[in-house]
Amino acid sequence: MKKYFLETYGCQMNKAESDSLELILKRRGWESVSSDIQADLIIINTCSVRQTAEDRIWGRIGYFKKLKESHSFKLVIIGCMAQRVKEELYTTCKGTVDLVLGTLEKNNILEYLEGLPEEESSTYTFQEYHSDGKSFKTFVPIMHGCNNFCSYCIVPYVRGREVSRSAEEILHEIEFLEQHNVKEITLLGQNVNSYRGTYQGREISFHELLDLICGRISSIGWVRFLSSHPKDFSSALIDTIAANPQVCRHIHLPVQHGSNRILSLMNRRYTKEHYLDIVAEIKEKIPGVSLTTDILIGFPGETEEDLDATLDLMQKVRFIDAYTYYYNPREGTKACTMADSLPLETKLKRLEKVIALQHRISAEEKENKVGHVQHVLVESVSKKDKTEMLGRTEGDEMVVFPEKCDTIGKFLDVKLLSCNGNTYKGERV
Ligand code: SF4
DSSP: OOEEEEEEOSSHHHHHHHHHHHHHHHHTTOEEOSSGGGOSEEEEEEOOSSHHHHHHHHHHHHHHHHHTTTOOOEEEEEEHHHHHSHHHHHHHTTTTOOEEEOTTTGGGHHHHHTTOOOOOOOSOOOOSOSSOSOSSEEEEEOEEOOSOOOTTOOHHHHHOSOEEOOHHHHHHHHHHHHHTTOOEEEEEOTTGGGOEEEETTEEEEHHHHHHHHHHHOSSOOEEEEEOOOGGGOOHHHHHHHHHOTTBOSEEEOOOBOSOHHHHHHTTOOOOHHHHHHHHHHHHHHSTTOEEEEEEEEOOTTOOHHHHHHHHHHHHHHOOSEEEEEEOOOOTTSSGGGSOOOSOHHHHHHHHHHHHHHHHHHHHHHHHHHTTOEEEEEEEEEOSSOTTEEEEEETTSOEEEEEOOGGGTTOEEEEEEEEEETTEEEEEEO
16 A cells, blocks of 8 residues: 655644545555655645745755655645746755645645646645544535635635535535534634635525535534635624534634724724624623734734724633734735834734733633633543643633543533633543
8 A cells, every 4th residue: 555644734624634644545545654754755734924934844854855765755735835836846855756636636636646647726626525534523625725815815825716615525424424423613714704604506606505404414513614714704603603602712803903093004894893792792792702812013013002992802702712813925925015113122022912811801800710610621641741631612711520431532521620721621420
């Protein structure tokens, strides 16, 4: 049997696409190996969201160049970086990289290796399945690409225009996952809220799809979705989440910044006030909801007043958690043409303030949950203590508690006893 080794970098969409690529390879008789030196084929599924992500791949290619001195294998680079710097990869990695496939061609990897002349595809093909149903939780891509062109983001240039998968295809995959006793699904897209797929010949939006899915599932207990964009987060969606208990009470709603001037420069197309209105409606209609977000600090031209506007927004929303990072120019984006005016030191200082505030808010919000009983999906044995299990709450928070490992993949009720950093200690009730 031919052997392959697959490395995946970047977002959940890349992970889901690697999973479906593995299904293709296995269907064609390939075997997955856990070590690169055993492989006949090495595939790197790349990310391009930040320069550091690409630098890491150049490093890996250097390592495989060395490995090729003693081992014979094909090296294939796929994904967002492959889409962005295809020619550069071919010219600078001659003799090391055998094939470079962008975001739309990656599933034809075997055909190209077998000699099919390379050609750029213009359409994205969704796979029938994105997992073999063996895991109790899995991703279900519902759309691909992005039309938003946030000025700092490379995604629309490497993943192309939004394409929504038909609801029939999605429901077909979910039926398969139901038959395989999957417990949690995450609906995936760069901007799931702008889903516009077809169902029985008519166009439906994301909240209608969510309603359809919730009406069809029974063994699947939890439905999550990622990522959202505030400009498309409608009252109809909030009402649909409120009406369907299977939809997890956790919403990741990237705000990026709290200053209207910076939000406009980022081309986010909402204001701080609009964002706060959405949050108020979510909290009113979905009590106990956990909100998380992304915050990007240090954008060109950002002032101390702009930073204060962001800190003010964070205090008003009180996110349970936030992914925070500082701006780095991304070649090929609109923001990259703007003067990157802030010294790194200033960016880091401002980021520190944001992180410190978020840490304080997270600790207070998590402490408020201590003493409450939470529904938990058991995921694995705790790394720290083998007599304990690690699970996740509906709010996507981690909790460890004494339990047996035959509960993996099961829902249990757990009382939260204390919180240490990001992880609760609990006991089964
Ligand atoms: S919504 Fe904006 S940040 Fe998100 S993928 Fe699209 S362009 Fe990038």
